[in-house]
Amino acid sequence: MEDLFSLLRIDSQSAKGKGAEAAKFLVDYMKNKGIEAEEIRHKSVNPYVVGELNVGAAKTLLIYNHYDIQPVEPLERWETDPLTPTIKEGKVIARGVADDKGALMARLESVISLYKEGKLKVNLKFLYEGEEEIGSPYMASFLTDNAKRLKANYVLWEGAGKGPNGAPQIVLGVKGLIYVEIRTETPKDLHSMYAPVARNPVWELLNFLNELRGEDGKVKIPGFYDDVVVPPSVEGLYASKLGIDMKTVERALGYRVGDDFLVKLVRDPTCNIDGIQAGYVGEGSKTVIPSSAFVKIDFRLVPRQRAKDLLAKLREMVDRKGFKMMVLGEVEPFRTCEDSEISKALIESAKETYFVEPLVLPNSPGTGPMASVSNMLGIRQIADGVGPDNPESNIHSFNEFIYKRDYDLCKEWMTNFLRRLGSQA
């Protein structure tokens, strides 16, 4: 694991402008192993690392990872130095080992081994980003400008690791997102004795939110559910069927949820209030009719809902009220079908490596830019898998770790995956 440790020692906290050293390390490392590689400075501070290994195969796989890491703070909560990778009780502890340097290096090491042995039957392209942890601000523009160069048949996402049942996890899509801030105002704060005749922006906003979502959680934007596709495979996601320990889930959420929690997480689009504020919120009482109120809302969308269309419908509702709306996020959902070549290769190689049924999620409960990658590069088969992390890896938190054994298995999974993909292609 010497190469992984070298990468983990490099500070690449993108939030602090760090990363250039890691990019250089990767380019040198890849070149050294016979892979074409270069840094491309786009608009970003940290360069994109782009690589290619053409073995003359019919099909090409683009491997996406990121070399930047979350900030290491709070330092006092770490049991070891976050930038000094440490092996302890079978764990490798370091910032970034689970997200995402472990997956990056495990995959790369497998590729190099297969290549050396002459067993690589699929062409490879590599895209390593250095600003994922600060929201990939220039990714879309980079992809647009470099679409030709990154052209491929498949994309392997950053690494899904193990699922809540301990089985290797394969994720075939992402949810979409609409994030908006809605605001309403009156000319000035008023003494609350005027309540019988005054407009109260908070009540106006609350009445609107009540029109937006029912008490049952159902979203009331017209046609919201029209295009929802429920994949039959969600029926396999009941916790009892998968042997998921509900106590782990209870610990994560803080309370007990139903046997169908994973079904719902994958299947259901939502409308969530992220924040709301108006009026007097200090100690004690102030009798006031606030002059403004705002709410931040996110909608998670499932395939084949269309963020763009629903946002337009939402804007109509907001406009009718005379409120103001600011769009803070718009991501389309995406799903690759379960019997695509990349899906089958991921599933079969997982079984071969771990001797268990992998946990296959038709889409993540979370959001990512798969749809825009798909559109910009013209690639339909995008999936996530082949990572060394587990649900308790403390991603984005202190004492981030992976099990050493999972790193070795991840390399094996990658080898098996590439072999299967090459034989299918």
Next chain:
Amino acid sequence: MEDLFSLLRIDSQSAKGKGAEAAKFLVDYMKNKGIEAEEIRHKSVNPYVVGELNVGAAKTLLIYNHYDIQPVEPLERWETDPLTPTIKEGKVIARGVADDKGALMARLESVISLYKEGKLKVNLKFLYEGEEEIGSPYMASFLTDNAKRLKANYVLWEGAGKGPNGAPQIVLGVKGLIYVEIRTETPKDLHSMYAPVARNPVWELLNFLNELRGEDGKVKIPGFYDDVVVPPSVEGLYASKLGIDMKTVERALGYRVGDDFLVKLVRDPTCNIDGIQAGYVGEGSKTVIPSSAFVKIDFRLVPRQRAKDLLAKLREMVDRKGFKMMVLGEVEPFRTCEDSEISKALIESAKETYFVEPLVLPNSPGTGPMASVSNMLGIRQIADGVGPDNPESNIHSFNEFIYKRDYDLCKEWMTNFLRRLGSQA
């Protein structure tokens, strides 16, 4: 106006612990004029000034005023020094001249004149408070301890001045108030991808608020309107009937309201949101399910709603949801009938003084402790009137003023009022 000016020059900003000097001034002044008076230190920092003038009449009037003033800041917005009373274009400009030193001194000067002339036909008691502007924290306890001493047949409240139609205003009651903070919590913040299965305290609170008040503004606490009494005289309060200039009202609120605004202000109980907060309210977006949400609400109540009963019903609703509720205010509404002796004396003396129909409000749109004064002292006839201020007097703001002419009229009104009350009694 020399005596008023002396009082205005004394700094009695109770929020800054000032007031003792004004109390001493008043006691000396009253004694000097033959009125029994003394300072009583209760739990308060500023003493209560209590006085008595017994002329052997059958009935007794208790006159309530306060000698403390609001803070003078922001000083840079004043055109004159707030503690140096200044006469300019027919105005007397000084902090406290409208709220409440003007009414206090005008009334006292009238009393002294009548007394000197031997024309006082009603016994008088005086209660001057020094902490009204900081919420009268010890008033209830003071009244309880001094109930016997303050016993009277009538109470004249601090001074209602002129109404929105320019006529002298008489206010025969106050609204009640319930002020609560309601809060709900979950164990921790969660990533919003958990929205399909997670509890969101904001939605829970919003659904509750929706149960509490309809979109039409009607309060849905069971039995909320059962005890509401609508006095027939509110039918006289349409702005067009009273000749109220709606542009003045529009300036005050910031937008146009209906001809019935004063009817509603007097008649309707309300449920107002004073403040609400939950989750992420900073710049940009954060996808989070907040772990707590709270709202501050005030209910304004009209006679004969009972704050105590409605609060109990509200608590039942809150308890059923498992939310927490903190009570921050509880004031019962109060109303003296229009044909009581004090009401008639106020109305007739206003006509006699101003040659116009006074504006008689069955109750103020605002709240005050009339009900507890009534209960503690066993007095049913409490009313407000006889003040020198007008709707644009800048009470609690900079450049506070009264018209000099209104001060003289206020004294005349007081004289006429006392004469009428004495002849009725």
